[in-house]
Amino acid sequence: MRSSPDLPASSVPHLISFDIEGFIESSHDSFVVPRRYLSAKEATREIEENTMVILESLAECSVTATFFILGRIARDMPNLVQQIAAAGHEIAAHSFEHRRLHQFDRRGSHEQLRLAKEYLEQSSGQPVIGFRAPDFSIVRDNLYVLDQLRELGYQYDSSVFPISFHDAYGLPTFPRVPFILPNGLIEFPLSTLEMAGARLPFGGGGYLRLYPLWLTRYFLHAAARQGVPTVVYLHPVEMGKVVPYISELSFLRRFRTYVGIRGARSKLICLLRKFKFVTFSSFLAGSSPLATIQVNTK
Numbered sequence: 001m002r003s004s005p006d007l008p009a010s011s012v013p014h015l016i017s018f019d020i021e022g023f024i025e026s027s028h029d030s031f032v033v034p035r036r037y038l039s040a041k042e043a044t045r046e047i048e049e050n051t052m053v054i055l056e057s058l059a060e061c062s063v064t065a066t067f068f069i070l071g072r073i074a075r076d077m078p079n080l081v082q083q084i085a086a087a088g089h090e091i092a093a094h095s096f097e098h099r100r101l102h103q104f105d106r107r108g109s110h111e112q113l114r115l116a117k118e119y120l121e122q123s124s125g126q127p128v129i130g131f132r133a134p135d136f137s138i139v140r141d142n143l144y145v146l147d148q149l150r151e152l153g154y155q156y157d158s159s160v161f162p163i164s165f166h167d168a169y170g171l172p173t174f175p176r177v178p179f180i181l182p183n184g185l186i187e188f189p190l191s192t193l194e195m196a197g198a199r200l201p202f203g204g205g206g207y208l209r210l211y212p213l214w215l216t217r218y219f220l221h222a223a224a225r226q227g228v229p230t231v232v233y234l235h236p237v238e239m240g241k242v243v244p245y246i247s248e249l250s251f252l253r254r255f256r257t258y259v260g261i262r263g264a265r266s267k268l269i270c271l272l273r274k275f276k277f278v279t280f281s282s283f284l285a286g287s288s289p290l291a292t293i294q295v296n297t298k
Helices: 040-061 071-076 078-086 106-124 144-151 205-210 213-225 251-258 261-274 280-286
Strands: 014-020 066-069 090-093 192-195 198-201 231-234
Touching (some): 014 040, 040 261, 090 280
């Protein structure tokens, strides 16, 4: 695989996205959730109330975003998907269930992708062309998912984290910039910055929560100077007031799960007011042609 040229270093817009999922359902593959927390009613309230805060925050800053939504939410809460679409935001898929895709065989992952697209298009009334895997779970062992996405009519993916060191994800040989796969699918890698020969992840989730705001702003400026758009992502639980607290977690897991969660919304508001953010589809409509990179997905 050859390296990709930098994008033009003119004013590079950044990408803003939200992974719409329930806090408890998103935790199943990370740690054992005690049964007393498994309330469907509370999960629905958490998703609905926290997503409303996301919509209010975006309206406050006059920004439209890409929402990667679980297909099962479109099935169970179609009105929420309709509200997001009615506000002018892009609807994209986050698989059907929040389960890491490398846990499925080829048939199982294909069904997750198919059902997500089907339910989201039915509820939103708009074509769904983008995808992000739960926990960025397109890794070396299941690169064939990138071909499945293209077969099902998806046009872009944002599932690959091009870093080496993480216990759940990472493809360190992938480019850092958006590129086109040989099958025609466009890949938007999650954000990293190259410093001292290493790739530092930043821009979303735990990284946005953990890093001080000044450091994240520095990383966004540095990425823009290199012509690389930053992919910013957050989740409903990081934006709203409904935050389920699981007391049984170990200290390390509790730190990774909750660090900085109360300040994430204010950090995001500051970024939205400082930098230019667009949806993934808007970026594609306005960007220069991307390089095609040879990646073996078989």
